[in-house]
Amino acid sequence: MKNKLLISATIVLALALSSGAALAFHDGGVAYCAGCHTMHNSQGGNPVDINHPTGNAYLLNNGNASDTCLKCHAAYGQFAGGFGWGAGGDFYWLTKTFSWTTPRAGSRQGYTHGHNVISPAYGIVRDPVLAAAPGGDFNSLYLTCTSCHDPHGNQNYRLLYGDESAGPIYGGARYDFDSPAPIALGNSRRTLGNSPTGVPETDISHTVYKSGMSEWCANCHTDLHAGNTTDFVHPTGENMSSLVVATYNAYISTDQTTGGDPATSYRGLVPFEAVNVDLAAIDPLNYTQGPVAGDQVMCLTCHRSHASPFADAGRWDFTSTHLISAHPLATDTGASADDVANKDYGYTLVTNQRSLCNKCHVKDFGDAHYEAH
Numbered sequence: 001m002k003n004k005l006l007i008s009a010t011i012v013l014a015l016a017l018s019s020g021a022a023l024a025f026h027d028g029g030v031a032y033c034a035g036c037h038t039m040h041n042s043q044g045g046n047p048v049d050i051n052h053p054t055g056n057a058y059l060l061n062n063g064n065a066s067d068t069c070l071k072c073h074a075a076y077g078q079f080a081g082g083f084g085w086g087a088g089g090d091f092y093w094l095t096k097t098f099s100w101t102t103p104r105a106g107s108r109q110g111y112t113h114g115h116n117v118i119s120p121a122y123g124i125v126r127d128p129v130l131a132a133a134p135g136g137d138f139n140s141l142y143l144t145c146t147s148c149h150d151p152h153g154n155q156n157y158r159l160l161y162g163d164e165s166a167g168p169i170y171g172g173a174r175y176d177f178d179s180p181a182p183i184a185l186g187n188s189r190r191t192l193g194n195s196p197t198g199v200p201e202t203d204i205s206h207t208v209y210k211s212g213m214s215e216w217c218a219n220c221h222t223d224l225h226a227g228n229t230t231d232f233v234h235p236t237g238e239n240m241s242s243l244v245v246a247t248y249n250a251y252i253s254t255d256q257t258t259g260g261d262p263a264t265s266y267r268g269l270v271p272f273e274a275v276n277v278d279l280a281a282i283d284p285l286n287y288t289q290g291p292v293a294g295d296q297v298m299c300l301t302c303h304r305s306h307a308s309p310f311a312d313a314g315r316w317d318f319t320s321t322h323l324i325s326a327h328p329l330a331t332d333t334g335a336s337a338d339d340v341a342n343k344d345y346g347y348t349l350v351t352n353q354r355s356l357c358n359k360c361h362v363k364d365f366g367d368a369h370y371e372a373h
């Protein structure tokens with residue numbers, strides 16, 4: 001018996017090391033209730049949530065919904081000091097405000113870095129500027145992890161809410177989603193860039209997106225999606241023209257705007273929806289194929305779904321001519337050396353690299369080199 005236990009413990013450990021998802025919790029559905037709830041806030045005569053002796057709404061075992069998720073997920077990379085280099089991104093950036101004096105004085109508030117999932121235990125407060133989702137009416141007062149992910153699980157990509165259930169809890173009621181969850185395939189929830197068990201996003205290993213992401217975001221940001229209005233919206237959920245497809249595949253960097261190989265042109269920082277991909281036949285740990293006709297530009301081509309070091313949860317800094325001068329910089333107040341090192345995940349950007357919009361539009365063809373100011 002003892003041996004058997006030892007063997008199974010070894011197997012569990014081996015599995016845990018080989019695949020981040022081996023120690024399942026949600027398992028594509030509802031996990032054991034005590035993972036998130038406590039019935040009496042008492043176990044062995046002690047409070048389960050010592051910070052809230054009188055208990056929590058919904059009998060949660062750690063503050064509110066976001067606090068409850070982050071109890072486990074902070075260390076996986078969803079709130080990890082900027083070391084969470086995942087597709088979704090690290091909510092830590094919401095707590096970081098950067099300011100600088102040169103070349104012109106400026107600053108960027110932490111809350112502009114993405115979705116302010118209210119979490120008292122981790123210092124994330126309601127977005128003080130955006131009262132609701134731009135382009136929609138989802139009130140930012142109710143935004144938590146469980147506004148997007150179903151805490152009781154489902155078989156959708158990343159347990160996201162879709163149109164099949166009643167939608168996320170919203171001030172005691174439910175908020176109705178019109179569009180289904182996106183179709184995609186991702187890697188482990190362990191996204192740490194500084195850990196041997198982490199599977200950070202790279203040009204090779206990343207979520208492979210198939211369809212429905214823009215429509216899904218539009219559940220809350222209705223008017224920002226091209227399908228809903230015609231003015232002032234970058235195309236999303238629309239086929240990439242053959243010109244854009246060819247540009248994406250050829251573009252390597254500002255230094256080399258042509259010469260890319262379609263078989264390896266995929267750039268983790270500028271993803272698209274591979275509409276005809278067979279997700280059962282590919283491996284998101286090794287996927288480098290560039291776009292083909294019919295593939296689509298979508299919200300996550302430019303944004304992260306959680307947060308990023310940049311404004312508007314940008315995958316890169318939309319306000320820098322050369323990405324090398326994107327804040328946080330080492331000279332910024334509020335930026336640690338780690339923040340500066342983490343802002344580009346592990347990606348290598350050439351010194352002259354201009355905005356990554358150029359991956360599809362190559363407006364940086366023949367441009368002057370970067371010069372420090």
Ligand code: HEC
Pocket residue numbers: 030031032033034035036037058060064065068146151152168169
């Ligand atoms: C991964 C965390 C998690 C697990 C596991 C979990 N819950 Fe919950 N549950 C929550 C959160 C968070 C809320 C608060 C409402 C919200 O944010 O969606 C909640 C709310 C509820 C509610 C009230 C609202 C509703 O959706 O009906 C009930 C009832 C409930 N849970 C029952 C259960 C039961 C029974 C189990 C085990 C079979 C369970 N939960 C497992 C996180 C969880």
Ligand code: HEC
Pocket residue numbers: 020021022023024025026027028035036065068069070071072073145146149150151157158159189
């Ligand atoms: C007790 C620890 C624990 C808690 C609490 C917890 N998780 Fe998880 N979560 C895990 C583990 C372990 C995995 C990986 C295995 C799995 O999917 O079951 C995971 C995986 C996930 C994934 C990826 C699933 C996939 O399909 O790849 C999402 C999304 C997620 N959790 C969201 C949440 C949210 C939202 C909450 C809060 C409502 C939460 N988790 C609470 C442990 C936890």
Ligand code: HEC
Pocket residue numbers: 111112113114115116117127130131132133134138139140143147148213216217218219220221299300303304305311312313
């Ligand atoms: C459940 C509703 C909901 C969904 C789904 C949703 N958002 Fe949001 N989003 C909000 C709310 C509320 C705000 C305003 C509060 C905030 O910024 O924290 C917001 C703000 C934003 C911002 C501005 C952030 C800032 O600080 O300036 C961006 C960018 C964004 N969302 C992009 C997306 C993308 C991309 C998706 C799809 C992956 C998405 N959203 C899905 C509710 C949602």
Ligand code: HEC
Pocket residue numbers: 066069070073078086087088089091115117144145146147148149158160184186188189190191207300305306
């Ligand atoms: C605005 C919607 C939204 C909110 C709020 C949100 N998520 Fe996510 N989350 C997503 C989407 C969409 C993805 C898929 C990202 C991708 O693959 O590009 C995702 C991915 C994930 C993953 C997979 C690993 C990764 O980083 O990509 C985990 C784990 C996760 N979320 C947990 C959480 C936790 C914990 C919270 C709250 C602290 C949270 N999410 C809040 C939309 C959201």
Ligand code: HEC
Pocket residue numbers: 133134214215217218221224225226234235236297298299300301302303312318
């Ligand atoms: C081609 C890149 C690109 C795509 C695709 C894109 N965005 Fe944006 N988004 C931006 C930029 C750049 C900004 C900064 C403000 C601006 O330029 O209007 C922004 C700003 C935002 C904001 C903040 C608005 C505010 O008032 O603070 C939200 C919310 C947002 N985008 C959501 C979305 C959603 C949802 C989608 C998909 C339907 C999407 N974006 C697709 C580049 C993009």
Ligand code: HEC
Pocket residue numbers: 234235239240241242243244248270271272297301302318356357358359360361
């Ligand atoms: C993944 C590829 C991709 C990226 C990255 C991208 N775009 Fe586009 N863009 C497209 C596609 C596709 C169209 C639709 C026209 C076409 O297919 O030629 C388009 C159209 C446009 C248009 C013309 C819109 C109109 O109504 O005529 C502008 C302007 C534009 N993009 C600006 C940007 C900016 C600025 C960024 C970066 C913030 C950006 N794009 C990033 C793919 C992309």
